[in-house]
Amino acid sequence: MPDILPFLKSLISVSGLSGDETPVANLIAEKWRSLVDEVSVSRVGSLHGLKKGSAKPPCPSVMIAAHMDGIGMRVSKIVDGFLHITNVGGIDPRVLPGAEVTVHATGSNKELPSIVVMPPARFLPESAAEGVIAIQHLLVDTGLRPREVEKQVRVGDLVSFANMPFELAGNVLSGHTVDNRASVAALTVCLEELQNKMHTWDVWAVATVQEEVSYLGAYSSAFALRPQIAIVVDGGFASGPGANGWQAFPMGKGVGLCIGPNMHPFLHKRLRELADRLEIPWYLDVTPADSGTDAFAIQITAEGIPTALVELPIRYMHTPVESVALKNVERAGHLLAEFVVSLEADFVDMIVWE
C-alpha cells in the first residue's frame, strides 16, 4: 500500500479556497505529472490528468472527480486596522473565534499570519451578543499597525485556515480542508495503483474547483471531457461527538457507497460487488435528494452521465479539525483502481435500468 500520508499532509498545509485553487492545484499537478500521460487545466481552473487506457480509439473514459477547493473567508471591510470578513462556502462561525488564519494580502502579495477574534459582547448590538457571534461581527487581527494594514490588505482578499496538520491516534489525520483533500489523496492512490495494472478505459482524474460554492468545476469538466461514466469522491460524515444520527458512520466501517437520485444504481451495484469481492469494508450511505457533491452536477451535464459517489467518512466536517482515517483513504483509492481495471470495453452497453 503506498504511503499517502506525506502527500495528504502537504495538501492540507496549503490554502486553495473556492475560486483560488492555484496553491493546491500546483501541488496536485506536480504529483500527478509522473502518474498520468497528460496534465492540463480546464478553462475555469480544474486539473485534468489523463491516464490512457488500452482500448482502441475511440476509447471510452471514466472521470473520477474530487474537488480540491476549500472553505474559508474573505475580507469585506477594514476598520482601524481590523478586518471584517464574510464566508467563502459553508463556514460555521462557531469555530472561528481564536482560529489561526492566513490573510492573502493582494496589496503587498504577502501571506499575513493572523487570528480570527471575537469582540467583547458589550461591543456588539444586544441581539448579536446572545448565542453564537455571527461572522459579520467577528474580526481578523493581523498584528500589524493600522497604517500597514491599509497598505497591504484590500477588500476581497482571501482569508484561509492556517493550522498545521495533526496526527491523531488510530492513523487519523486532522486539519483544515481534509474535506476534500482526503479524496484528492484517494484519487492519487488510485493513480499510483494503476501504474502497474492494465486498464481498458481512459481515466480522467479531475480535481475540480468551486464545489463548495457552485459545482462550477464539476459541471465544466464533465462537459469538456464527456466521460461515459463518472465517479465522484467526497467526504461523508463520520460519527463522533455531535454526530450520531443516521447520516453519520463510524470511521472503522470503511468507505461509503452512496445511493440516491444523483447516483446511477448500476454503477453503485458494480462498486459494492467489487468491494465485497476485494473485502474492502464499506457502508451504505443514502442521500434522499441532493447529495451535496459534484455528483449532483455531473449527472446532469451534457446528455446526462451515469455517476456514482464514493465517500470518505470525515469527523467535524467544515471545521479546522476535520479528521480522516488514512486507512479509508487507501481503501477508497484501492477500490477506485480496481473499478477502473474491471471496466470491460463494452461496459457502457451493460449499464441498464431495471
Place this chain on the structure above:
Amino acid sequence: MTLDTYARFGNAQLKLLEKLCNAIAISGDEGEVRKIVLEEVKPYADELRVDALGNVLATRLGRTKNRMRVMLDAHMDEVGFMIVAEDGEGIYRFETVGGVNTLHLSGKQVFVGRERTPAVIGAKPIHLMDRDEATKKVPLEALRIDLGPGGKTEVGERVGFATKFRRVGPSIMAKSIDDRIGVATLIELFRQAPLNVDLCAAFSVQEEIGLRGAKVAAQYFNPDLAIAIDSTPANDMPLYDGSENTTYNTKLGFGPAIYIADGSTLHDPRLVRFLQETADAEGIPYQFRQPGGGGTDSGAIQRSLAGIPTVSVSVPHRYTHSPVSLARLDDWKNTINLLYAALKRMTHELIAAR
C-alpha cells in the same frame, strides 16, 4: 543618558519568551514552566527554593547598604482544561481550569498530558444542524476532546491549547501571553537586577484560580513592597456601530499599563505615583489601566501579613484566555525598562510615610 538606563533587550529575550509561551502549565500543574524558570534564574540566585505549592522563590541580594526588600511577582500558570471522564474510543470529557470562554473551543487543536498527545476539540458539522441549533452556543458539556480512535489518556491529565508562538511584524501571537510575558520580564529583571535592592522574585502558581500562590509567596518573603507583573487585556477593538470605544481597558502600543484600581485592589498610591514619575523622567511610554474589574496577584499580596504596599504593572495583550493572544514587542520592552528604572530608583523614603 547612561548606558545602563535601560535593561538589555534583544533576540535572547524573545527566544526565552517563545520557550515560555510554548510551554504548557495549567494552574496546579506548572512543572514545565517551573523547569525553565529554575534553569534561567539559578545562576543568579543567592537563595532559591520551590515551596509547598510549587512557587519558585528566588532571592538576589544587592550590595549597597540599607537595601529595600522588593518582591516582584509573575504567575507561571495559564488557563486550560482537565480530563474528567472517558467516553471510550479516544473520546474524553473535560472541564475548564480558570476563566475560559467556551465560545473559543470548537474546532481547536490541543495537547493532552505531559506527553503532549495531539488531540482536537471538534464541532457538530454545520450540515447536520437546523438554523436554530446553528446559532446557539455550544455548552461545555457538549464538547469532547478527541485523541483519535484508540487514543489513551488518564482522567486528571491537563490539557492546553496547541498554539505555536509566532512573531509577526511589531507583534507576537501566542497562547498564554498572560502571564508568560510577565515571567520572562521577571527573569530578565532578576538577571540584570540593580544592586540597590534585594530582589525577591516570586514565580507563582494558581493565579488563574484565585491568586493562591502569590499569597504564600508574600508571606515567605515579607517584602517592604511588591509589584505584580502581569498581562492585562487590551479591548481596543472597534465597536460595531463605529461609536467611540470608551471601555478599552488598555491599548496596544501605548506602553506598560500601571494599575490604579481593579476588582481586587486599590493599588498603593505612592507606588503608582512613583512609577509614573519614573516613566516621565526616563521618557518611557506608559498608560493607566482603566479602573475597573479584574485583578492580579497584587490582590493577594497586598492583604498578606501586616499589609504590603503593592502595585501592578501589566503588558497589554489582546484576546485573553483564548487560543491565541497578541501583544506588541515595544510594550514588553517598555515594561522591562520601566520596572528596571523603578528598581534602580527605589529607596526607603518611597514608602516611609503616606
